[in-house]
Amino acid sequence: MIYLDHCATTPMSSEAIDAYRKAALSYYGNEQSLHDMGEEANQLLRHCKREIANLIHADPKGIYFTSGGSDSNISTLLSLAYGNQKRGRHIITSPFEHPSVYQAMNKLRQEGFIIEEVRALPNGQVDLTSLQQLLRKDTILVSICHASSETGVIQPLDEIGHLLGAEVVFHSDMVQTFAKLHIDIKQLHVDAASFSSHKVYGPKNTGACYISPKVTWRGIYEGVTHQEGFRPGTVDVPGITAFATAAATLYEELPSLSETWRRMQQWLLDILEPLGFHLFGDRDTRLPHHLALRASGYEGQWMMLEANRNGIAFSSGSACKTSHSAPPKSLLAMGHSPDEAHGLFRISFGTGTTWEEIEETAHVLQKIVHS
């Protein structure tokens, strides 16, 4: 099977599996325990915090660990909203977010917060004029992803952050970009961010978030002693060690990897566009390992199932099992018709992707639309 669904999930790298095994055998103590077994686990945890922080040029004091990207988004957004609600209850987000961001926003809306969505440009970026218009005196939080998993388009975070200024807390879901793009969190003016381990060749059920130590937050649950009250539950030191190892390993290879990915991406586009395939969103300002495509007249889900029959695994955008799924709202916001949006399928490369696999993929896609 050719696996081209690396934006959905990745296999663990051998370095990560190794690190996991070693930590599970030797650093299994509860990091909150006061005995030596606890203290040793706690030291390793602090080391991992520094390692994750280094990859985004952030203060390690702002790193908290979670059970994955969804948990990072939900826990961070709720904690930021609760911690800043005295200043206002207005929150802005975008139509390009992961379902977990909308789950958090719906919860906040039920609790009396006002949630608004910024308009989108046809190229897949948020409309900065619309953002400026939405900003109010009581806006406390803006959450806009670094790159959408559906479109792969990279958002102009530095411009957004600059526009927001110091008064509004700026959160960005960086699950799709962490350790896959160069990130300097301060340069981007981002105050808080979410990361996932299993998108960067680490274990599932592990993730992290960053909240600038300058920003106020209040945990979802009262009386939590773990992670300064951010999240209840025994901290998974072996999983976190494997996560940090996986991310650091990926980041080291990144310059050459992203160069290869970019060439694979552009090569595929050059082959496919003349055959009636269309790219969603900007051709250049996008993740180098990501293609959001449609073939005229074909549903994305059908393309995905046909490719699967031909030994290639990719995703039909939604990665959702419900058969009556709505078309991706990101594509509707960019001005596409529901029919066009339903055509979405997503190819995403990873560390192990070879040129042979890319050529075979082009061949299979061509075969599907000509059969």
Next chain:
Amino acid sequence: MIYLDHCATTPMSSEAIDAYRKAALSYYGNEQSLHDMGEEANQLLRHCKREIANLIHADPKGIYFTSGGSDSNISTLLSLAYGNQKRGRHIITSPFEHPSVYQAMNKLRQEGFIIEEVRALPNGQVDLTSLQQLLRKDTILVSICHASSETGVIQPLDEIGHLLGAEVVFHSDMVQTFAKLHIDIKQLHVDAASFSSHKVYGPKNTGACYISPKVTWRGIYEGVTHQEGFRPGTVDVPGITAFATAAATLYEELPSLSETWRRMQQWLLDILEPLGFHLFGDRDTRLPHHLALRASGYEGQWMMLEANRNGIAFSSGSACKTSHSAPPKSLLAMGHSPDEAHGLFRISFGTGTTWEEIEETAHVLQKIVHS
């Protein structure tokens, strides 16, 4: 180091590490993906569900996976409260619960639910007469742990369940008893339960809960597609595989293990009681691998730190790093003075515990109180 803190956390068994590695390499697909990599992960997930369900004689349809014991307690209690609030908003719990149960209860109290606590008997069990008195027409949920991690005393779940009848949903935190006691969830009249992986030699950040398919619940967040809406986030199939393997492996060895643990426990008590050590709670109706002790005139935290200096890791009840910690409320509820309650330290055995370690522990404890 002699590790006698197995009620706090356990090392992963070699079987679990092996299972984890294999699943991480071969079943890494997102179980919601419709391609073969997703389908294979989904099949393995369903197999694990059956395996976990078998250990408690439950319907696999009622098994959901979480990121650990705390998450199991919080997600289950909130989901049960939200799903049944039309029938009433009165909830009963006990003074023997894990902090995560109180975190969930405090959240519910803030949202307008009425939470009451059952009284305790001096032997560490809940007072059934008090429970009967607390029951109201609008009681929708009772949550009482199977065994307290602080006292180790086993609660009479079958009597409680029988008393509650079919109208009240009965949840039990089984984190300390799962795969360590024989559990038949239907015989105990339990409708919902919480389990943790890292207490049974599986990975951290993994857990499960059971909710009888007959019982109504409503997930905390709207629009969740994973696990029938119970919990957002990519399901950690490798972690769950390791969890199921660890639990099944432990359960197989249980008859001989619990026999050994019971003998170690009683041997230690016979040595320590004449030296001025006191047991908290019932001597017989307790976890075979657990001792809740105090030494007259010594703080539990001091005992723990002295033991640590002598190469033995156990816990001082609270497993909490705050220095100004309150005495365990479970012990106060049993009628102990704050001074007595502050004396608590907890020894808990595991699969690797040897008689030599138990003898050395007796020797060290004796040395500490006589130095």
